[in-house]
Amino acid sequence: MGQAEQAPAQGPRTRGKRPRANPTPKAGRNLPAAVVVGLTMLFxxxxxxxxLPLGFVAVTTTFAVFGVWEIFRxxxxxxxxxxxxxxxxxxVAMPFAAYLGGIESLLFALLLSSVAVLLWRSIEGAAGSANSIFAGVFALGxxxxxxxxxxxxxxxxxGASPLGLWPGGTVPEGALQVAVMLLLxxxxxxxGYLVGxxxxKHPMAPKISPKKSWEGFAGSVGGAAVVGVLASVFVLDKPWWVGxxxxxxxxxAATAGDLAESMVKRELGIKDMSSILPGHGGVMDRLDSIVFAAPxxxxxxxxAAGA
Incomplete structure (x- = not known):
């Protein structure tokens, strides 16, 4: 054999520092972009x-519309x-039904929407109708x-104002509860991101979401507990243990929602639902925790009303 056949050819040597193998953070997100986008949405x-509660409902509905559109695609x-x-x-109907009519109106809107999905798909034809109907009802729920x-x-x-302003400028307890839920x-x-x-080092569900670790979960519980205690005492006027x-x-609940969406994405063979939010992925990549935490x-x- 010749020398070229005995050993593989070596590439040119490079001087200086070795390039980083992966400049992306360990958790896989662009942290500065994620923080800016997250704080903007939160505020x-x-x-x-x-x-302006009616504005909040409108924003919530807009997020839901984008999330469903990502699922559709x-x-x-x-x-x-x-x-x-x-x-x-x-x-579009369900958040406004909940705001204007309460739990009964929300349940009626869900039922009516599910029936509409069934009837609509029945008119289009039988081919693939079962999967289409199940997917539609699943997305609605x-x-x-x-x-x-x-x-x-x-x-x-x-309140009585057509704009949905709180009467007398006083924020009701329900709005404070939703604010605390969002903060948590x-x-x-x-x-969870910072600690994880x-x-x-120890993944919670390696086959579903390899980057979600038990250490990050512990960090989430510890950090949220501090926020919860402060919010319970100073915002909700409840005992500390409620927080x-x-x-x-x-x-x-938020972790379960995150893992549920990760399971759906893994089944569909995608990393993010979309790239509409810099540092976050898609809208559903932000809603996954909230949709499970809200109920x-x-x-x-x-x-806790009597606590």
Missing amino acids: GVLGGLLF ALEANGTRLPIIPVMTGT WVPFFISFAALPLHAGI VVANDTF ASLG VVLAVALVA VAFILFGL
Whole structure:
């Protein structure tokens, strides 16, 4: 053999520092962009919630519409046609039904939307109808129905103003409850990211979301507990332990929502639902925690009403 056949050829040597193998943070996100976008959304939502509730419902509905549209595109790319018109109609109707009519109106809107999906798909033909109907009802329940629980606590405080301003400028307890829920979800995401990115070694669900670790989950619980205690005492005027219960329950719900969306994305073979939000991915990549946390918070606040 010749020398060239005995050993593989070596590439040219490079001087100086070796290039970094992966400049992306360990948790896989652009942190500065994620923080800016996250804080902008948080302040915008809280501003509407505390001063113009109808605006908050409109913003919530807009997020739900974008989330459902991302689901529609992801399913369509995998061969499942979502009945988009009845699903979008239900998506717009449910948050406003919850705000204006309460839990009964929300349930009626969900039922009516599901029937509309069935009838619409029946008219289009039988081919692929079963998957299409199941997907439509699933999308209605996953996004607009769950997220409408964030509008339910506002129903009791509706004022006479056509703009939806709180009467007398006083923010009702329901709006404060929703604000605390959002703060706890943000605390879950923020502290989980910071601790998980630096200390995460033991994945919670390696086959679904390899980057989500038990260390990050512990950081979420600890950080949210601090925020929950402060919010419970100074915002809700409740005992400190109420904040701890809320923090643990909402972190668990938010984590379950995150893992559920990760499972759906893995099944569909995609990394993010879209790239509309810099540093976050798609709208559903931000709503995944909230849609599970909102109904849990609504139930817990109802149980804690007498505390």
